[in-house]
Amino acid sequence: MKQEMIIVLDFGGQYNQLIARRVRECSVYCEVRPYTMSLAEIQELAPKGIIFTGGPNSVYEEASPHYKKEIFELGIPILGICYGSQLMAYTLGGRVETAPVSEYGHTKVHVDESDALFAGVTADTVCWMSHTDYIAKAPEGFQVTATTPVCPVAAMSCPEKKLYATQFHPEVLHTAEGQTMLRNFVCEICGCSGDWKMDSFVETTIRTLREKIGGGRVLCALSGGVDSSVAAVLLSKAVGKQLTCVFVDHGLLRKNEGDEVEAIFGPEGPYELNFVRVNAAQRYYERLKGVTEPEQKRKIIGEEFIRIFEEEARKIGAVDFLVQGTIYPDVIESGQGKSAVIKSHHNVGGLPDVVDFKEIVEPLRMLFKDEVRQAGLELGIPAQLVYRQPFPGPGLGIRIIGEVTEEKVHIVQDADAIYREEVAKAGIAPKLGQYFAALTNMRSVGVMGDFRTYDYAVVLRAVNTSDFMTAETAELPWKVLAKVSSRIVNEVKGVNRVLYDCTGKPPATIEFE
Ligand code: XMP
Numbered sequence: 001m002k003q004e005m006i007i008v009l010d011f012g013g014q015y016n017q018l019i020a021r022r023v024r025e026c027s028v029y030c031e032v033r034p035y036t037m038s039l040a041e042i043q044e045l046a047p048k049g050i051i052f053t054g055g056p057n058s059v060y061e062e063a064s065p066h067y068k069k070e071i072f073e074l075g076i077p078i079l080g081i082c083y084g085s086q087l088m089a090y091t092l093g094g095r096v097e098t099a100p101v102s103e104y105g106h107t108k109v110h111v112d113e114s115d116a117l118f119a120g121v122t123a124d125t126v127c128w129m130s131h132t133d134y135i136a137k138a139p140e141g142f143q144v145t146a147t148t149p150v151c152p153v154a155a156m157s158c159p160e161k162k163l164y165a166t167q168f169h170p171e172v173l174h175t176a177e178g179q180t181m182l183r184n185f186v187c188e189i190c191g192c193s194g195d196w197k198m199d200s201f202v203e204t205t206i207r208t209l210r211e212k213i214g215g216g217r218v219l220c221a222l223s224g225g226v227d228s229s230v231a232a233v234l235l236s237k238a239v240g241k242q243l244t245c246v247f248v249d250h251g252l253l254r255k256n257e258g259d260e261v262e263a264i265f266g267p268e269g270p271y272e273l274n275f276v277r278v279n280a281a282q283r284y285y286e287r288l289k290g291v292t293e294p295e296q297k298r299k300i301i302g303e304e305f306i307r308i309f310e311e312e313a314r315k316i317g318a319v320d321f322l323v324q325g326t327i328y329p330d331v332i333e334s335g336q337g338k339s340a341v342i343k344s345h346h347n348v349g350g351l352p353d354v355v356d357f358k359e360i361v362e363p364l365r366m367l368f369k370d371e372v373r374q375a376g377l378e379l380g381i382p383a384q385l386v387y388r389q390p391f392p393g394p395g396l397g398i399r400i401i402g403e404v405t406e407e408k409v410h411i412v413q414d415a416d417a418i419y420r421e422e423v424a425k426a427g428i429a430p431k432l433g434q435y436f437a438a439l440t441n442m443r444s445v446g447v448m449g450d451f452r453t454y455d456y457a458v459v460l461r462a463v464n465t466s467d468f469m470t471a472e473t474a475e476l477p478w479k480v481l482a483k484v485s486s487r488i489v490n491e492v493k494g495v496n497r498v499l500y501d502c503t504g505k506p507p508a509t510i511e512f513e
Helices: 016-025 039-045 069-073 083-091 178-189 198-213 226-242 257-265 281-288 294-316 328-334 341-348 369-378 406-425 478-491
Strands: 005-010 029-034 049-052 078-081 095-111 124-137 143-147 155-158 163-166 218-221 243-249 274-279 321-323 359-361 434-448 451-464 495-500
Touching: 005 016, 005 039, 016 029, 016 178, 039 069, 049 083, 049 178, 069 083, 078 083, 083 095, 083 124, 083 155, 083 163, 163 178, 198 226, 198 359, 198 369, 218 226, 218 294, 226 243, 226 257, 226 321, 226 369, 243 257, 243 294, 257 274, 274 294, 281 294, 281 406, 406 434, 406 451, 406 478, 406 495, 434 495, 451 478, 478 495
Parallel strands: 005 029, 005 049, 049 078, 078 163, 218 243, 218 321, 243 274, 321 359, 451 495
Antiparallel strands: 095 124, 095 143, 143 155, 155 163, 434 451
16 A cells, blocks of 8 residues: 655745644654655655745745646645745735735634634634735635734635645744644545554655665665664665664774674674774874864864775765665755755765765755654664764864874763763753763873872863754753762873863854864
8 A cells, every 4th residue: 555645845945944844743754855845756756735835935936946837736735834924925826925024933813613624723823924915805615714903814715726825934832823824734635544653654655765776786884873873774674784883983983882783783792784984093093183173173173084985886886876864854955856866965974976886875964853753763773873963074083182092082982972971861861952072182281199280181161952943051950960060080090180161052063173
């Protein structure tokens, strides 16, 4: 039986990814597709429903994205949101104008509870608005199903044709009853049974990958991070030994991390994959000798990774497919509907130029981070790996200010391990966005026993953030900080001072370099 699916047709709005996610929260599979997708392609996919997203344009301008009128005749239910609602009205003969007053933010909306979209929604409810144009007149055959003092058509519907539209954004959490509206659309109007679960995603993906890859050979650069790990396990379940994972241990990983990754993915682990661990620590320390400039350090670390990957790939021989752990936010970055190759270069730093492969495989490109984590748990990947906090590609190389040496790597590894252990013990880890220890380039005078010391200062950082673009300093309990500080100076040789970074982002960044 074909899987039930809703398509989100992307007209360039900022909440597109959220819509797909909210639909999946209704246990219905959902994918975002560009509005350039043809009618024939849509029919081929046979979705149970289509959602038109918002977008920054005005429908009455010729250059704005439009869609053929025939889409409304397919008999597939459609929900238009914001720009999508205006597009529906405009295409079907309604009138769209610049609103006399723009509406932004929380807005009281009066809805018609007898409309199928608003079943179970309170008559006067709060919705999230963000528009300058509005539907001044609904097309013939439509009824107005919601209004605000500014918006004569805050929502409209034509139940016979299963067409629905809202000027506001039901996908945004600020729309208090938005999820009820989306559930009404997906389950009641489109008639989806809501039987999709992450395990169905895992099963279907494994099956599709198997069909696609056939007897081909697959290569994956495994970092031990959540995304590449989940992608590797999916592939290994699909094609077993046809997959080879290359894990470059650059000697800039957290304490014991290399061994932990190997324990899971290596020959002793539960997965049947060809695992190649390249211990390149000395090679990295050599290349980083005397280098203090942050960008230069980053470049060397990235370049060396590519060189090592090339060497390993040559040993393996011809490869048909390259696996990437690209997830939805990465897809957005590269622009919807554009070739994934741009992003793959970005992710793996130019690998495709040298590795002889036919195609890039990106099994997670439709998922959000927390959905990837759910898939990881579904695949039996240990929770400690699934819930790892983000760790930058250049690793400790950018958490050691100034020159990187093996001695400094050990100092920061030990300090960081103590910090993570105490934060975990205090039970506050789930509340923090990211936290780690870094090594300053500063040495200062201290006293230990009866002796003068002249040692390094370790700096602790902890931030709260939802998107990592901005961040606030986390207010760690003093007891935890005191314990960590005392343990670090006592247990880590070469450190006599511990500082706490109280800077947000901006003006600082999360990492130090
Ligand atoms: P910044 O330091 O820019 O970090 O505030 C924001 C987030 O990105 C992570 N980060 C990186 N991740 N490669 C990565 O994969 C990198 O070069 C890199 N630099 C920073 C950082 O850990 C934080 O989560």
